[in-house]
Every structure is written in C-alpha cells, then in structure tokens.
Amino acid sequence: MQNEFDKYRLNVSRRRFLAGASMGLGSVALGSLLVPGLFNGNKDSELALPVGLPQFAPKAKRVIYLFQNGAPSQLESFDYKPLLNKMAGQDLPASIRMGQRLTGMTSSQDKFPLVGSHFKFNQYGKSGAWISELFPNIGGISDEICIVKTIHTDAINHDPALTFFQTGAQQGNRPSMGAWLSYGLGSENKNLPSFCVLLSKGKGNGQGVYSKLWTNGFLDSSHQGVVFSSGEDPVLYLNNPEGQDQLSRRGMLDQLSKLNEVSFKNFGDPEIHNKIQQYEMAYRMQTAVPELTDLSKEPEHIIRMYGTDALVPGTYAANCLLARKLSEAGVRFVQLYHQGWDQHGNLVGEMPMQAMDVDRASAALIKDLKQRGLLDETLVIWGGEFGRTNYCQGKISKDNYGRDHHPRCYSIWMAGGGVKPGIVYGETDEFGYNITKDPVSVHDFHATMLHLMGLNHEQLTYKHLGRRYRLTDVEGKLVEGIMA
C-alpha cells in the first residue's frame, strides 16, 4: 500500500511541480532551476507538458472576457437584418428553419412570426460595420474591434450553453477557459491570482451564474477563478485581523507551512501544496489588491470615460475599470459576467437598459487599454452563450416582442492581442438564422484564443481518468481570418 502511495505521489508531484514551476512555493522562487533547458534556447521535446510559458511567441499576454450572460440578441446588436423588418409578422419558412430544435418555451407555439429589430442600425468606421443604435460607444470603437457574426453552438439552453462555452463540453466536470490558461501560463504577477471573476447584474431578465463556470475541474484547485465580491471589500477577509501585523502574520504562515509539509509527507495529498500556495497568494495579495481596488482615487476623466457607474462597486462599469487595473497588474484572465440579457419578452423595454449598462464601459475599456499601450497585448472578448431567434416568442405587438434562444448563429466581438481590427468576419443569411460563410464553432474560437496566447490547443492537455483532455476536446481549427 505504501508503495502505491509513493508511486502516486511521485507521478502527480512531478507533473505538478513542472506545471507549477513558475509559481513560487513560499519564499523560494524555484522557477527555472527545476525545468531543464527553460532558458537555454533549446526546444525541449517534452513540450506537451505546460511549463508556465507560451509555446511560441504569443500575440496576447492577457485576456479580459466580458461575458454577457443570458444571451444578448444579435439581431438588435451586431447583425443587421432589414429583411426581418420587411417580413415582420410572417411565419418563419421551413426552408430556413431546417428542423432546428425548439426550446420548451416556444415548442407549443403554432406560429413563428418573424420580427425585425425595433432599433435602428448605423454604419460605423472604416469597415462600415452595422451596429445597432443601442451601442453607439461600441460603434465608436468599431475600427478597433473584429465582429464575428458566425459563432455557433450546439446547446439551446443556458446551463449547457454556458458550460459548453466556458469549459468546452456541455457536461460540467471540466476546467474552464481561465483555468486552462492559468494551468498553461500561470500568472504574470505572482501577487495576484491568475484568474479573476467579476460579477454584475443588469435589470433585465437574468439567468444566474455559478461556480461551475470558473471551476478548475480536474486541474489543481489553484487554477480556480477567484470571484471578487461586489461589496466594498472585493476580497473578503483579506486584511489582517485586529491585533495582528504583517510581521507576525508572516511568522504564522511560515510555521503553518512547515506543519503542512509534515502533513504532505505523511499523506501525499497534492491539495496540501495547493493550500500552502493559496495562503502564500493571499499574503501577497494583501499588498497587491488594496491599491487596485481603491476606486476613490480615480481621476474625473476616467469616470467620464467609463460612466458614473464606474465608482459604484458591483456594477458592470466598475468591473470594467477593475478589470483594466487587474489586467494591467498582470492577471492572466479576467472574466466579467453581466447578467440580465435573457429577453424572452419585453425586449424593447429591457434591452436598452442592458445595453446602457455595458455600452459605454466596454468601449471605455478598449480605449483605456489602448491609450496605455496595453491593447496590443491584451485580448478583449465580448459576447454571450448563444443568440436569439428571428421570430417572436409569445405575443407579438407593434411595440414589443421577445426572442427565444438560437444556437445556430450569433455575434461576438474581439479586440486587441493579435486580432485583426476593424473587420466583420463571417456572414449569416438574410433571415439572420443560418450561417452562409465562415462558421466559427465554439471549439474553433477556443483554439484561436489559445493560439493567440501562444499555446497550441492540441498540446495543452491534462491526463485525467486515462485520457488526455484539452479545452477544445477533439475539435477546434484556427480561424485564420480573424488573426492579424
């Protein structure tokens, strides 16, 4: 039995050691010393093991993901389909629908009346991209962004779609995007977590988010997304308790680390090392976090750029500002979730409110990164988990309508780090229902994202239950057309 234990420990420890090589254990900066040939310019053959570095020169060093939870309608945002306005009220032709499955909410409908966008579209920038009047600020930065109109997914409801988008599979046992990047690249700044999650809620119909979406899955728990709370104290209990100062805390942590090491020697549980790492991370965060999350010192022009919401913790604008600061400080993957986009009904009432929450701040984030010289190395992505139908769900009236879920095509946009700016990629049919050119599946998207970060999506794997898993599962092709 002891033999089994030893074998297990050796197996797991070696890989994790190599994986965690660039993150220190307490005060020892092990880093390069343990990975042979890390600095000597030779390509090692064991490149399938992540060593905390990109495999080839990356275009982007960090990602900020502005996830719009609930699925914003592409037909009222980035996919202009005037035909739907012309044909409003008419039934969706079967030749277009081609047997697409319906959700339980609309399957009982006998009619599927097409409905066009209530909001006008305008053309912006050199690319002449059509963007709805609900997003004028994003329109204003259209020359910096690449709009992809042909993302498609398999799932039709929120939970499987969210899980699919975040983890690469509809079953919820796999690591999320941020966890994979944390596993593959680690954090630039050892004093901050490599994966942070910021949540905000809009007033629209919302779907919840849950920790499955930023989980570490079967990877080490040190790769889990750290959710910053939306109250005054973004990281709870970060400060020392009353009566303890930094020096005594350090002493306590050193002793605790020794005790945990003894425990590790006895049990070989790799989680013990994780725990030590987390304590150390928390200790270092005490210095790093307060200066980042203090919004009170922001100058007025920053507030004007992001909007007054930026000072109120827990709003999308405040999260965008915080995201910029975290990313600037070296956090590898910052993910925002803005809930409330699930407009099954009352789209005309709710969508403008949702759009107002995000429009100014998202554009401000891009501008802010650009003026600090960071946009070239930061990849920013904006989008949801699927699109919405071109037909109305529920009662259609002149002034209001709702849209159901639509997985076959939807729009997202990307900016920065290696993405071709000022283009619109992909084409959908006039009904806004099917893709006619350049489809991009979720796996293709993941593969491209990993490629821009300097990782080969086929080689970033982790062996679990006998098979080597990867974020893109067994698929994923690079989308050359959006890479600069």
Added chain:
Amino acid sequence: MKFSTLMLRYFLLSLNALLVFLSIFSNRLKLPYSLVFAGKLHPLMLHLPIGILLIVILIYAVRNKFSTPPGELIRFLFYLGAFTAVITALFGLFLSQEGGYDEQLLFNHQWSGVAISTISAILALSYEPGKHVKILSMIMVLLVPVIVAGSHFGASLTHGEGYLVIEIPENKTKKIVTDSTAIFEAVIEPILESKCYSCHNEKKAKGQLIMTSMQSLLEGGKHGKIWVAGDPLNSHILQRAAMDEGNKKHMPPKGKPQLTELEIKLLNDWIKMGADTKKSFAELPKSDSFRIFAASFIPKQQDAQVQYNFTSASPSLIARLESPYLSIQPLYQGSPALRVDFLIREGFSPSILKELNKLAVQVVELNLSSMPVKDEDIVAISKFTNLRYLNLNSSMVTGKGFELLKHCAHLEVISLSGTKVDPGSLILLTSMKQLKKIYCWNSATSMADVNDLKKKYPDIDWEYGYIADTSEHLKLTSPLLRNDEQKVLGKNDAIEFRHPMPGVSIRYTIDGREPDSASSPVYDKAFYISEATRVKAIAVRNGWITSPVADLSFFARGRKPDYSRLLEIPDKPYSANSVELLTDEKKGETSDLKSGWLGYRMGHFDAKFYFKEEVSLHQVVISTAKNIGSFVMPPQKIEVWAGKDSMNNKLIKTIYPVQPKEYEPDRIEAYKVVIDGAYKSVRVVIYPVRSLPKWHGGKGEKAWIFLDEIFFN
C-alpha cells in the same frame, strides 16, 4: 559441425525468415512502444552491413593477392555482414511503422533491404573458405547493385526524391512581404515555384521552357510566350491549366501536384490586370478586390517569430534576480529573449534596475508602469541594448535623459502615458529610426502638440488616447448607504449616506416626498429614526445630472415576542423557516422571494405572538414586498387583534392598504397599525387581494402577499 556454429546458422536463417514474414504482413503489424525506439537505430545500424558487405566482396575479389588466403576472414565477414544486415532490415521495419513515408519509395527500399539481407544470408551460409563457386561469385556481384539501389531509395526517403540533382537553395529565409513588394514576387512566383519549377528549370527544361529566371520566363518556350498581358483566355499557361486532366498537354502533368482553383483564378486575374511583374500592392487601392484577393495568398507572416541571435542568460542568474516584486520570464518556451515586469511599487528601487543590467543583453521587454522610476534611472534602462518594448506608464520620468535611449537600438514601442513627458523630450525619441509607436496619453504633451508631431514625424504611430468630453452631462449614481445590510435599526443605529464621487451633495426626505435639489434638507451627518421610515435620497452636483432616487425603507427595532405561532401555513414554496423569520430582524430582498419571506396566495396569513410580560405597544409594523409584475400586491386587508392574555384577543384595528392603480417599481412596503395599549398577545391576520384589478395583466387572478418581518413598537 560444432553445435554453436549450427545454432548460429539456424539463428541467421530464422532471423531472415522472421524478416520476410514481417515484411509481407507489415501493414498488420502493431509494435510495442519499445521497439519503435529500436527503429530509430536503423540509420545507425545500416552503415555496418553496407560497409562490411562491400568490403568482403572486395576482399573476395582480390583474395588471391594475399599471401595467406583470407578464406576464414571472408566467412567471418559474410556472417557479420549477414547478421548486421538482417538486424538493420528489422530495425528499418520498425522505423517504417512510424509512418509518414512515401509509399512507393518505402516499398522499394524495404524490399531492397530484404533482398540484401537474404542474399547476404545465403552467401554467409553457403560460402566455404577456399572454395570458389561460380554461382556464389555471381550472387556477390549481383549484391552490389542491390546495395546501391537500396541505399539510394533509403536516401530518397530521407532527403526527398531527386535529391541528387535538385539544388538545395542556399538561403531558405521566408520572404518578408510588405506593401511595396511586387505582387508577382509575393504571390505568383511561389505558385510557379511549387508547381512548375521542378520541370521547367535550367537543368530540366520541358518544352524548352525555363521559368526560374525572369528573362527566360518572359521569353517563353517551344510554344512561345506563356501569357499574353491582359488576355487570360489566350494565355498559354492558363490554356494548359484549363485542359482536361486526361489530356497529355494538360499542365501540371498528371501525377504531379495540380494548381488549385484559387491559384488558377489568381493567375487569371493577374494576367487580366496586365501581368505586370513589377507592380506592387501599394500601387493598388486598398479596397481593390484583386489586391484583397491576392493578399490572401501571402504566406502567413511569421513576424512574431523574430530570431534573436543572442545567447540566453544563465538560469541561476535569473533565479537570483527574481523576487515576488519582480518577474522575469522568457517570451516563450526556449526563447532567449526575456520580459521583465515590476510588480509592486514598494518593492522597487533604482538599485534593482542596476542589478538587472546583468541581463542587459537578453531583456527585450521591460514593464515599469506605475513604478517610481525617475529620469536618473534612464541610464540603467539604456543599457538594455536589445530592448524592443518599454512601458513607463505613470512613472516619474519627465523626458530628461531620453537621448540616452538611443543605445536601445531596437526599441520599437515606448509607452509614456500618465507621465510628465513634454513634446521636447518626445522629439528626442524621433531620431530612433526603428521606433514605431509612442503612447503619450495623459502626459504633459497636449493634443495640439501631438498633432504637430504627427505631421512632422509621420513614420511614427503617435497614440494620444481618448479625451473625455467635459461638456457632456452624465447622470450621477444614487447615494449609497454606509451600512448597506442593516435596514432594521435600534435606537443607537444611525442612517449614514455616502457617495463615491467627490464633490457631491446628498439631499433627502423622510416624509415620503420626492427629494429635490433645491429645497430638500442636505445630508451632512448621520441621523436616527424612531419608527419605520421611508427615506428617499438623491445625489446632486453642479454640471452633472441629478441621480435617480434611492428609495429605502427602514424599520425600528421593536419588542421581540417571546413566542410566535403560525395559524395558517404559507403556500409552498414560500414557507421559509416558518414563523421565526418574522421576528428575526433579517430583512428579505424583493428580488429573491424564495428566501426569508412567507408567501400566501390561496389562503391568508394568520399568526399569534405572545409576550411573557405585558408590554405597552404603540403600533405593529408589517413589512411586505411589492412586485406587481409577479402578482405580489399590497394586502387587501390587515387585521390586528390583541389581548391581555393569550385566549382573549379582541379586534383592535383593521386597515385596508391603498392599492396601486398601475404598475409601480418593486419595493418593500411597511404598514403601520396603531394599537396603543398594553398587551400580552397580539394576533395578525392579513388577506391577499382576491382578484387582480382590470389594469393588471393577470386581471381576475388571485394575488400574492409576501411578508418578512413584523415589528412591535
């Protein structure tokens, strides 16, 4: 014969039999991993049989020239040659399992190898020293060309077919394609190179056409020029490409890699445009469809894979310099180039920069943003001679000493946002010819200065950033409470407002009226309430739009009953933790009715509250939720009964809350029922609205009531 010799002979025979067998069934073979490694020794082993067999045949040929007949040596060498041959062939078989080899070549090579092995085995087994058998001599002679042929096939497998004749070009550097590159050179020539040059070059000029030099390409071949400028239909090259594949004249010939449809279209369009071999991309407008189409053929620019030609730093040096305040990482695995990030302001000191100079050659990216870097530190920075990216955002440099940066001869991007650099210092940077981008947002350089610089130095990308429009009127956010959670206040709990934006004043009301920026009282310090109060507050600032109203309900802590009993069970699933929650002083949220609330729809609310001692009560305050969209309406009727003992309760007061006449925003409503008196038990009965009003979407349906707290003040 000795037993050992017999065994040896049988062993050689069986190895060859194994070899033949495996070769015949090689496609059904599944090798264990360890033998694949053995396969990698094939290129090592093969030298032995070739050398030994050729030498032994040579020795045999001149055997009579020796003073002592070398018969035994010859036999020994035959055996040695045969054994190494069969082992080499077996290893080759293992290697072939790896895949990726041209089928035909592999077949040839494999069976040549088998032939060499079997022939040498026959020779080894049949040769007897001193005897000269004619057949054996003939076999020996036959073996030589087989060895040569087999080796040649093997070499072709490794070096490519025709490796003996094709010249390997000296410089295989990838062409860098820019706008000024000729379109022909960038996209047409590569196509011709890959599909045509192999037969139409100086050494092999099919159809007397040589395409490898511009002059001969334009001259043409047996049939004259291969294209007519502007006329693709009459261009010979396209005519040949368009021919049926079965036609002998079709080009490229059958069996060779064919032109793809897109390549043909490209040639077509290019010829149509005039077949100008010198025209560059820049001469076409950016939106020109041909330019866009042609651009898609440009091979992926591997510009990111810049070749750094310095050696990497020693890992121990890097380990010594690294710290939690400083991160040193290679750009990617195996790259000698390093990126340095300074992380914590408190951890920075100029001496660390000087220490870093030990890595002066390898640092390619340096991030000093937000660090207290001063002009004096530029000296240390200028020592990083291979620096390409320098980030000095929000540092303390002003630009003095920028001329030292010219030592960083490769600097391409410098970011100075948030610093006090002025135009004069920026001009110092312009003498660096390789500098491509300068970021100077929020610096001491104004927009007018930057526009000026843009005109004077158009080769540099000046990024000024975005300027906020100070004339824009933005809406303020509502005032926030200092203690957000607490809505139930005791005598010593104050209501404190705050606003995150400086310069904002807060106006509020406690009488239910809408606050306004002129007449409502100004909030300057925390205040207290004595009973349930609805507080409304707004934030005001000159030049900014007044914020939306913050509408908050506060409750005064009252007497807590000693015992409560629910007489009517709430509708599932809104039963929460039963009656205790009504007196736990924890307020619920209107957005989450599932926790902390009791909900009634089909029935009505009825509960009794007991006090051990008689208490003097003024009023009962009931906190309810209002969410009209979800059918949660104010109660139809509230009855409060009370008595001096638990058995006898008299109806003290009934109130009929005001019903809304239209949709109103969600909020918590408090209903006060005055019951002045001294009591030991109180009973509260609340009836929900039985039929929603006409204006409501669910008119006629039953409404809900939700309550979370009852206070006894």
